Amino acid sequence: MTLSELKITAKAYKTILRWAQSQREIGFICAGRKNIVTHVYRIKNIDSESRIAFIPHAGQERAIRSAVKTNGMSVLSAGHSHPNQKDTPMPSRADCEFIRQGFLEIIIAPSKNEVRCWRMNKSRSKTLKQEVPIKIVGRTKDKNER
Numbered sequence: 001m002t003l004s005e006l007k008i009t010a011k012a013y014k015t016i017l018r019w020a021q022s023q024r025e026i027g028f029i030c031a032g033r034k035n036i037v038t039h040v041y042r043i044k045n046i047d048s049e050s051r052i053a054f055i056p057h058a059g060q061e062r063a064i065r066s067a068v069k070t071n072g073m074s075v076l077s078a079g080h081s082h083p084n085q086k087d088t089p090m091p092s093r094a095d096c097e098f099i100r101q102g103f104l105e106i107i108i109a110p111s112k113n114e115v116r117c118w119r120m121n122k123s124r125s126k127t128l129k130q131e132v133p134i135k136i137v138g139r140t141k142d143k144n145e146r
């Protein structure tokens with residue numbers, strides 16, 4: 001699945017911005033139906049003191065992914081904050097090594113309240129960073145939701 005833009009509800013967007021206000025690097029998973037992020041799940045950082053790295057708690061991540069599936073949703077993106085980043089939030093060199101290829105990763109620079117989404121593709125030895133526009137959508141109520 002290749003998304004040309006990442007749609008996210010205003011509520012979910014506000015939530016990740018709030019989480020990113022932490023001094024520590026935080027991470028999360030974005031899920032939803034029909035390519036719209038409606039649910040965000042914070043993942044515990046194993047390196048809880050870190051301002052420069054996010055190492056997801058593997059067991060918790062597995063549990064979130066399975067809950068997303070059980071609820072009929074798909075994981076649409078992951079994301080993390082860069083508390084020290086003063087310019088445009090973009091993947092660090094380490095991120096390029098570890099982020100799953102082709103998957104969308106949101107990066108937040110809390111100092112600027114800036115949120116960007118990236119897709120990484122490895123071609124031979126090079127990692128290509130492609131920015132994917134984020135579109136904030138209004139309150140979209142799923143027909144199946146009460």
Ligand SMILES: [Zn+2]
Binds near residue numbers: 080081082092095107
């Ligand atoms: Zn990073």
